[in-house]
Amino acid sequence: MYRADTIVACATPAGRGAVSIVRISGNEAFAVADVVAQPHTTSSPASWKLHLSTVRNADGRPIDDALVVRMPGPRTYTGEDVVEIQCHGSPVVVEAIVRACMAAGARAAERGEFSRRAVLNGRMDLTQAEAVADLIDARATAGAQSAWNQLQGALSDRLANLRASIIEVLADIEANVDFTDEELPTENLPARVVQIEGACVDIESMLATFAVGRRQREGLRVVMLGPPNAGKSSLVNALLGEERMIVSDEPGTTRDSVHETVDVAGIALVITDTAGLRDTPSKAEAAAVARTHAEAGAADIVLLVLDGARPLGDDDVAIVAGVRRARGIVAVSKSDLGSAWSIVDNEALASLHWPTVVTSSRTSAGCDELRELLREFASAADAELSEPVVISRARHRSGLEQTRDRLRAAIGLLGDEGASELAALELRAALDALAGVTDPLGSEEVLDHVFAEFCIGK
């Protein structure tokens, strides 16, 4: 339900800084500002200009001197009248200003409510609002770039073209359904089928970007794998550059999967440290080992760590044989202790065809090479992308999949005699599924879900 009341929230992060911004939006935004902030100039404050003003609480006591800008709708972020108060970056000042605004008639904004109003007022569609969140949350440059493109409407435009193409075919079919009593003219049929097939190809090529998009948004999932005591946790610490993981000479130290994010040359890596793989009588450790297998299954890339300071045992060889993944890197650890590996040990790895790096967490030897391999892995996958539009959310993917499935059903029906009306129904369903991606305005549930992950003030 759209409420046109006036809302207020701090738009900058909580905490202390030089400046914080309190944002007000709604019909009464200027009226609230007039009560709360008195410009130092005598004339009435012009729009789109910063005015140095004294901000006061409900009792008229001064809180702060602030720069205040009044922005009349509809060409604002929310589409409504918006006021921004740039005050000193103190949580105490911010809190007092928000309270003063509420005393003057504004209501505390809910999560994502400014962006939600922007969508409801047609200032952006839902994919663009999601792009705002993605841009803010981006962990590295590639993700920020994709979010920016989406914010500029790259995805929206692409979907609009698809929509136009489907509507064209639909109009053509429906015109014929209306005008003939019996058999439909079939001379346009191949052209229609070709057009819908083209739309399917377009959707498929967008869907193919999902793995990269998700990775850009969430990070490349790197999962550590190996026997206990191999030095997995130590290597994670070395890659992070800080002692985050507990390390000890006791095998079975790590008992849970721990995720840490690190930016490697503009690429976000989510590194998961795991429990070492072994048969164990301990129930807790066995559960941890099961979790390790699950993590490895969901990894973009596995980093297999094997202790280079002792020859491989049967257990190690079994682990190597057990990793059935297309992509991985082997780290042969503890190089500072000298290598205990023979040709036999090296040969045991040959079947994997994975790049191998000799590392030491103690001296950081091999760590740069390892980072470079991870970076190359991520950017090689990105380079395969010939698509300018990158799908990064499961919501977009499922909408596109539904659209494609309906289009395919329509293609099947167009081949059947007398099934044009059914084909038209499928095309309408395809249009609905497509519209759900950018403009699910009828669905509070979808909007609630999307904006729940926004923060207050966004």
Ligand SMILES: Nc1nc2c(ncn2[C@@H]2O[C@H](COP(=O)(O)OP(=O)(O)OP(=O)(O)O)[C@@H](O)[C@H]2O)c(=O)[nH]1
């Ligand atoms: N000399 C040397 N010792 C290392 C190196 N990396 C790890 N170690 C030692 O090896 C032992 C095990 O290290 P961890 O990092 O805890 O090994 P892990 O693979 O995480 O072990 P679990 O959590 O038990 O599966 C510790 O005593 C570390 O100090 C290294 O590069 N050089």
Ligand SMILES: [Mg+2]
């Ligand atoms: Mg460990």
